[in-house]
Structures are given as structure tokens and as C-alpha cells.
Amino acid sequence: MVLTLELLFNDASVIKSVIDRVMQTKWDSIYWKRYLDFEQTMSRTFKTYLGTVTGVTAGSVIDRNSNKPIRQRRSLGSGIGEIAYLGDKYQMDNDRLDALKSLIDKYNQAKTADQVTALNNIINYIVDDIRQVLLAPHKRMDVVVGALRSIGKAEVKLADNPQGIELIDIELPFKFVTPLIASQTNFITYLKEQIEALKASYGIFSVMEMSRSTFNKYIVGSAEFGTNYKMLFGTAELAQSGGLITDSMVNQVFSGIGLPPIRIVEEYVAMPDGTTKQIFTDKRVTLLPSDKVGKMMWHEPYEASDPVPGKTYTRSEGGMYISQIRTDEGRFMEYGAEWIPNFTAPNKIVNFDLKNFS
Structure with a gap:
């Protein structure tokens, strides 16, 4: 069989191989998957629960001859969620298509024993084109989920989504706490006291997320940390240089004083305007x-x-499709997906807003 560009892009098995190759690379991590799993909804609007029970209520101790107390499940606050439409179309560059055509020619001229290697070179070359299409909706959801986790709301404005029409506007009912400037000096003690007070209503927290800048400035860089904790890490050099102290080192100490472990969030996404967010x-x-x-x-x-x-269509996870088409204007690759994050218990999440801190 003589391979052509048309045959290549119309072969679903080849495109599937490229998709599998993309998902195995470490060029782009999909951040949101740490926090959410895919779940299908049969309707574009769906009921969303804002107060999912996170703990099991202890059973009653009763006399063996008495009736059992009647219990009811705690009612769950609810709202309506609506799926967001995601999609982009990419025109393949003529220079890249010429280079790809050269690889296809080498494949056609190769001996049968060498065609596997030649085909692998073709797949490696088009991985980056498929990568852009495949990961674009995931990167948009990374932005949305990152904003929801850090400030409890997310929106996609027209300026941030130049080719899109459907915009996203979500606000979650987190518990928000805004410390006063006086709390900055003893911020670690303040956090510990607040978390202890919150346990009765919110339970045990598994992780405390913050950016690298917040960690360096308000945890490691706090006066309280320098006074009470730095010397626990050993040498005087570490004690004087907070930048050398990592989150894992801090967590060794924090676990002993009742604070949840810190996770430093370093997540960046390339935006359509060429900036990195x-x-x-x-x-x-x-x-x-x-x-x-x-x-x-x-x-x-x-x-x-x-x-x-x-x-020609190829399916991916979450109902997403990738399609290819050749027109008189060029060769295009596009995708379509309908996704939206649904936090099942946002009222069990607590967010500290340090806007009053210097």
C-alpha cells in the first residue's frame, strides 16, 4: 500500500496511536485530574449537590428492648450545573505538511523491514500537532479548576477566549476567612488555631494548598517560623536561608503540631494570547x-x-472527539468537548484570603 497524507489522516488507528503517544509524554501534565474524575451526564444541565455528606454519623447505643431511633439523611443543598462547550480549529502549517510529506515518501521507498521505523518517525512528527488539539480542552479546565480551588470562583471572559462564544461563570460556597494584618506575625499559630476551631464543622483537612510565593513569604518567611522552627532543620545556614527549606521539611514539623501537610501548587498554562498563566x-x-x-x-x-x-473522527476520553478534514483552504484539525467541573462538597472547603497581609 502506498501511504499518502490523506490515507494517514483518515486512518483512525494511526491517529489513536498518536493520541496514546501524547498521553504517555510528560510535556504537559493535566492538573485537574488530581482532583476530579470524569462522569457522564445525559443532559447538558444537571443537578449538582453542594453539601455531600463527607463523614458517617456514629450509630446510636440503645437498650435491647427499646425501639431504634429513626434517622434521616441530612438534606443536601442543590443547584443546577450546565455543561460548557469547548472547541478549536487548527490549520496545519504548509511547511510542516511538506516535511511530513517527505517522511511519507521515505516510508513508501523503504523496504518492508524498515517501514515500521519509518512509520514510527511519522507518528513522532505529528505528535505535536495532535498534542495541541488533544490537550487544549484539558488546559482550559486546568485554568478553571485552579481558579475554583484557589479563590472559589472561575470565569472565562471574552478577552481570554477570543474564538469562543460560550463563557464560564462559576462561584462556589467555600468557607472564606480573611485574617487581619495583626495575624501575619504569628501566622502559623493563627492557622493552627483556626483549623482546630473548624474541625467541629468541617472535619479533618487532608491538605493545605498554596502557591510557591505564598509558602516562601508567609510560611517560611514569617517571623514566627524564623523564631520557633528554622533551627529544627539543622545547620545554621538553613536557619538563615529560608529559601533552602522545602515544603516536605516543613511538613515534618507541621504534622507534629496538628497542621495538615502543605502542597505547593506550581501550575502554569499557556494562554491563547501567548502569555503563561x-x-x-x-x-x-x-x-x-x-x-x-x-x-x-x-x-x-x-x-x-x-x-x-x-x-475523519477519533474519540478520546470524556466524550471528546478529534476530527481532520482537507478543504481547498488547507488541512484542518479540530476538537469538540462538553465538560464542566462539579465540586460535590464545596461547603467543606476552607479558603484563607491573605489580602490584608503585606
């Missing part, structure tokens, strides 16, 4: 009850069930 906001500390805080709800895009003639 830090998706976890500085001067915020978020207490999570667990890593998994909800679901990424997905709905099957209409085009996936009613394909456009002439396009």
Missing part, C-alpha cells in the same frame, strides 16, 4: 478535605453522534 492565585491558602473533590461532568457533543461528511 499561574492558575493558583497568590495570597490564598486552601484547605481541602481530600484530593478528590468532585467530578468532571461530560456530555457527548452533538457532532460526535451526527458526524459531518468528509471529516
